[in-house]
Amino acid sequence: MLFGLLTGRMDAVASAALEGAGDAVDLCLGIAGAICLWSGLMELMRRSGLMDGLSRLLRPVLIRLFPESEKIPGALDALSINVSANLLGLGNAATPAGIKAAKLLRGEGEAGGGLVRLVVLNTASVQLIPATVCALRASAGARQPFDILPAVWLASAFSVTAGLIAERILRRFFK
């Protein structure tokens, strides 16, 4: 607003406000179909037990990442459900399991290393197929909405790895 006054572009700013509100309708309608289809597919995967299979596959990896979880009953289950739901993009299933794991992994009143690693894992996206992003691209007229997948996977992998390495290094400086 202030910037618009200074630069004398108030007319443009006023019409931009209305256009922006219209954009929101276009955006939501543009991706609604794809989002609904995708949510449907994910629900199908959850009900048919694919998510449970994936979480069993993840257990050996997670034991190495969270060695303390072996001693806490239920922690590894909650962790593997959290990570497999994140991989599939099932936010609704990932958060309750993640919170359960967080409660099991917490230290005395402050975050222990395992809890920090869990949160870092959840703040870095590990989703295999970012459906919303692809729906956005499709509604903007991308020739192949899914052609960004390899780039997304590699960027995610770099991001998660960097977060976990940073956790290991920074741990010493935050007592």
Next chain:
Amino acid sequence: MSIIIPALLFGAAAIALLKKTDVFAALTAGAKDGLSVILGIFPALVGILTAARMFRASGAMDALTALIAPVLSFVGIPAETAPLMLVRPLSGSGAMAAASEIITRYGADSFVGRCAAVMLGSTETTFYVIAVYFGAAGIKRSRHTVPSALIADAVGFLAAALFSRLFFPG
């Protein structure tokens, strides 16, 4: 890449049938969830997209972009994605709005548009996740969580720019 989605649709349906899951009921129940997600983010999108458009029309966006462009171009990130990177850790619907603005403005198949999509797809709403988890676990001192998570975001953005460039030259 195009094989992945049809294969996934087909595979999921086949496995569900083998396990005697009601495919259509699961599909429609999930789709209903999807609809409530859309309805849930719509009010926020109206606000954010309006603000974003006004910000751009006022010229403030160009000024901000010009200000940080030298730093970003030094590390290989297109300056046009600056608004997305700023809101990404703070607001999920804000980031979606910012990315959608960039993608429609520069084109879905342009380098900038692709880079924005990869950035959005490979990062999360960091501060929201931290608040939810530590709030639920009743933890006050987050210690090194915030710096570690922000380093992950920064590396994600760098890698998004790098791989968008590598995979889609020209």
